[in-house]
Amino acid sequence: MIIHAKKAPGYEPSAEFVERKGKGHPDTICDGVSEKLSVSLSRYYLEKTGRILHHNVDKAILVGGQSRAWFGGGEVLEPIYIMLVGRATGRIDRDELVPIGRLAVEAAKSYIRENFRYLDPDSHIIVDYRIKQGSVDLVKNFEAGNDIPLANDTSFGVGFYPYTETEQLVLEVEKYLNSEKGKREFPETGEDVKVMAVRNEDKIRLTIAVAMISKLIKNEKEYAEIKKRLTERLYEIASGITKKKVELVINGADKPEKGIYYLTVTGTSAESGDDGQVGRGNRANGLITPFRPMSLEATAGKNPVSHTGKLYSILAMDIARKLVEENRHIKSANVYMLSQIGAPITEPQAVYVEASTDLSQEALSSYAESVAKEQLQEAPKLWRRIIEGRVSLY
């Protein structure tokens, strides 16, 4: 295991691009249902056998439906179709089969039920699955409280800390819009929110696309008023996060003169043609940041015990945060991790740290190594936080 740290300049680019796809976006729905299924399988295996058996359900596709929305109403014409794909241990022992199919259907529907107000899991969604059964013998690399699981692939994990103001802004805006408070203040906003920020020096341009609920808005005038009020509210939120000049555009593709508005029946663009997949949206930190190190690993749906594509994405974030939060000499850090297939998950091939610090190279190296090692000891317990929903993954 190589643990390697290096001093690097801080992250202070003159420009930034940052994006977040909210929980109602078609890609995020795919992440959500896949992860929900993984949690559901994990709990089932735990309850039946005391350990989490092998599964990897990190693929799904969503085929957008068809709908017609108008001020004051609307209807879904063709349901959204979701197919969950992957593999999972299908048998506890010779006689006891795992209800993979039923769990898949329930996971998808409960994700919808818990995250949407106007998307009906019963009539607006078709949930299908093609999940192959793996064997119980396949993965014996985890016994609860016993051994260290072995990495089931050679995968990257990447993390950085802290977030820039632009990044915080993007995160907070979506968070607010999909919070209880946000929905109370703006019930007309749907769950499909996409926030994009471009910063050029001191100016941030925030572009927000938010699917509006057609039946809650009487007419063009009301729509315009809601947009106006929402704009004001978001400026307020922005001003609490940054002093930079923020320019804010909501539903910029609206063309009132042509009667074009971003109206939906259900609160998501998936109702009308936008398709989705797992792992095509937010990274584990909730953001898409082309200026920053990123991994292409999808975290959603992977088993939380041995899949280092998932675990190292979390650990790399944790290490970066810890380095910065617990040592005032470190201003920022990027962490890169690479697993070794077949080796204990506590023993990656390599951990690289880039840190902006006034520590000496030696002091950094030694400190980074100790933090990394300490965090790696957490790896075998990470599954608990994951299945309890205490880690955000997308």
Next chain:
Amino acid sequence: MIIHAKKAPGYEPSAEFVERKGKGHPDTICDGVSEKLSVSLSRYYLEKTGRILHHNVDKAILVGGQSRAWFGGGEVLEPIYIMLVGRATGRIDRDELVPIGRLAVEAAKSYIRENFRYLDPDSHIIVDYRIKQGSVDLVKNFEAGNDIPLANDTSFGVGFYPYTETEQLVLEVEKYLNSEKGKREFPETGEDVKVMAVRNEDKIRLTIAVAMISKLIKNEKEYAEIKKRLTERLYEIASGITKKKVELVINGADKPEKGIYYLTVTGTSAESGDDGQVGRGNRANGLITPFRPMSLEATAGKNPVSHTGKLYSILAMDIARKLVEENRHIKSANVYMLSQIGAPITEPQAVYVEASTDLSQEALSSYAESVAKEQLQEAPKLWRRIIEGRVSLY
């Protein structure tokens, strides 16, 4: 149009085979959801345009799920998968699309909800569809209250009357078992009931397969008691219908010594591997009767306005019934009808009547012709009875 009647001996075979698949049987479920969708489309078209537009959704397939049932409990492991197939007018006018997909999903789920107590449309069933859109131009052969629709195919319809005691027995036993009263007296019986009768001269052997609800039955003993009570109850019902000697077997494939019982979680064998299709079960009169004239036309899912495979199945039964019920000289009748594609549905290619009667051939011919012609005038109004659910079709 040829209307032809012929004197024939009465139907008094020394033997009979008669079968009925109850409303929870996989084939009947397919019939039910297809017909429900046709009704739902018909109502939608009527409401939007004042007439029923072209559709033909008379195909569906059900892929049985997987489940595990035990005395006192059970679980569905893999949901049942249903795919509805056919075509339907997809556009009311240039801009208004018909919600075919949503109606399909809703039709299937509401059939399940209305006909089952323990089959959950949300987590035990996947409803998919592949329904192609037809054009509004395609079929202009029906304007409500105006013209006579034109037959959209060359199809047979067949009917006979009256039912034998064996036939009545089969019908009544299923009816009772799936009635409110039946479910009150025997809540443990599921909706998937298959009744089969073999009569040899004066002896009727009645074989009944009824999916039992596992969680309502504590153990083998209780199961045996319910079977015993049910047997007694059905003998009672049988004795009200026939004086013939009835031998009654319930769930004859049970093998208590091997722990084999007909237990289900949901009340249908579809939960565990039995597949189904439209039109593979009961004929329009509710029965399968190899000794009797039968048509192979599926009635379920066909449009109720111009599809003579549906309409003539009903009309042939109506004519046979009328001939016998309204004329005491006619003891029994078989009626065969054949449509002429492209001709008004009131003008079939041929209507053949075989009647057991003491009327002269001439009198029979003339009477049969008048009854047939009179009933044919009802054809253009038949859709009302159909979409109001006042005609039994399978």
Next chain:
Amino acid sequence: MIIHAKKAPGYEPSAEFVERKGKGHPDTICDGVSEKLSVSLSRYYLEKTGRILHHNVDKAILVGGQSRAWFGGGEVLEPIYIMLVGRATGRIDRDELVPIGRLAVEAAKSYIRENFRYLDPDSHIIVDYRIKQGSVDLVKNFEAGNDIPLANDTSFGVGFYPYTETEQLVLEVEKYLNSEKGKREFPETGEDVKVMAVRNEDKIRLTIAVAMISKLIKNEKEYAEIKKRLTERLYEIASGITKKKVELVINGADKPEKGIYYLTVTGTSAESGDDGQVGRGNRANGLITPFRPMSLEATAGKNPVSHTGKLYSILAMDIARKLVEENRHIKSANVYMLSQIGAPITEPQAVYVEASTDLSQEALSSYAESVAKEQLQEAPKLWRRIIEGRVSLY
């Protein structure tokens, strides 16, 4: 086991309806691919284990495609979709899996390849399947050359003999049209042929729908000429079968004045919206005959060892034929058989024979019993004829 024979009047109705769906009809395609898969599974099991393991793949659905045909050309816009459904033993022993999926895909494609000239299995068809795995333990009721298999269901089989002239006519016309000779003489005719006959006393009206291959026909004139030549040829064939007056209509729905012709790119109406299912077309004797006894059992796709719905359909035809062909005192016969679930297939619940004969009732009974018993001894060997393709089933 009851074997019961009864004298009955001969089958001489004044009217008849007879239909046959040719090998390219959507329903027949479903029959064809299901049966092909059953044969393919049977051979695989035999080769690997020396016996035919349990399977029942008697469900399939075909969703018609979309195409555009014009004189001299045409193109398929959307492929035909076929889904095969059922269950089959998935494991030879602990380690050896049966390639059910690959066999399903290959069976469907080879049916297409062997039966069509212009339907491309590679780009005109999507073959999907949802076949559940059964266990090897499930059915141990057959050891090649050893025991008598046990009936796996309570099913009817029905047969009659001989065919009327109308029935022969329908069979022969389709046979000719889909024969090598027919295709040599009329290459422009597709494989989707539907023949329907209505006889009223001495007049037979023969309605033939035959999908024409668009690219082989230059224009309206050539189409008309081919229809004319074909009509003449079929009159010739008809005159060799019956002396009755035959009226013959080919593609009666053509409307030259509106430019409507029955043109297809591939030779089947499935290319353009006609859907299909297993068991909705021809009975085991190749015909649909509402005036005659029929069973609703699909024969295609059922296992040839223990599924009496398949076996008894064949046996009932065999018995009827034998009764008539080997005894000049018997003019015609109907045979009805009913299996007993769990009993050896050589021991049905009941065999009923209705025969038109000048034999005494006693002689008939005794003779019928001996023929039936003899034929029943063939039941355990029937699978050979079936998997060698020597029995026609639909």
Next chain:
Amino acid sequence: MIIHAKKAPGYEPSAEFVERKGKGHPDTICDGVSEKLSVSLSRYYLEKTGRILHHNVDKAILVGGQSRAWFGGGEVLEPIYIMLVGRATGRIDRDELVPIGRLAVEAAKSYIRENFRYLDPDSHIIVDYRIKQGSVDLVKNFEAGNDIPLANDTSFGVGFYPYTETEQLVLEVEKYLNSEKGKREFPETGEDVKVMAVRNEDKIRLTIAVAMISKLIKNEKEYAEIKKRLTERLYEIASGITKKKVELVINGADKPEKGIYYLTVTGTSAESGDDGQVGRGNRANGLITPFRPMSLEATAGKNPVSHTGKLYSILAMDIARKLVEENRHIKSANVYMLSQIGAPITEPQAVYVEASTDLSQEALSSYAESVAKEQLQEAPKLWRRIIEGRVSLY
């Protein structure tokens, strides 16, 4: 439009992670079939209308099959299932439908046929699709040779140049293995090749997973020999690219002592459980590089006329390359681009350049701007290179 350039240190990290998924990897297959379909649609639209109509088919899912491979042979048990998803203009004018479905099936099969030797598109693959139809009115933003198309989304494009030795090494190794020469020298290697490099200072560890063709390898010994020969060959290639110390591992998960080898029947792990999606693998430059700027935009399947997620990924690479290749003062460059939905594709929201150069900041800015503007003029012609296959996209 902001064009902004900034001097930055060169890219000289002490560590690197680089990965490439070869053309036979499940994710790459998804990229390949989606892009093939986009090209196929583009050509169809061009031929029929002179312009490329709207489409976006950038989603697909691959469900791995099941197979059994052994030295000297093997068989596919369950085919691979691929579903293509997206939307495309379905109608050229009122009467002329676009054969989307057939093109989808053909695209997938021809990708397989052109890129694999042992994967049979006919029996090893099921190709399905759920592509919704868009309207011709939707996108009128492109007339060949006329106007500038309008960006159909707000998307990122990211590029960098030049490649490091590690990056070149990864690219070249896969290229060789899947070249004609590579297959001639090592026919036993399949098309599913995954190359991963970790560099730490001067040491590169190259991990290569290559699916071997089971039937071409007689036994363990031959397998070992091939691996040995291949290792030598790849060291040779590596030494032509870098002077750094290379350590090379082929199929590191093999465990000869347990009989575990990376054997496949078809040359791809998709045959046996590995699933795939579009956009989860290589970026437009053919690599996955977590230390480098990356976009999450999938390029495959997007329309080549107005989808800036595709176009800007190519342009950003082109600009970076041009900056470096045409100006010896610039050693390396990163380029970031962001489109403006609804604006001409030649007018992005922002272009950011980071360059390592000895030019002054002003000189860099002015030069970068001129190069960027020049390249942007190419944007409206990019579609030609794309549909002629002259741009590598994944």
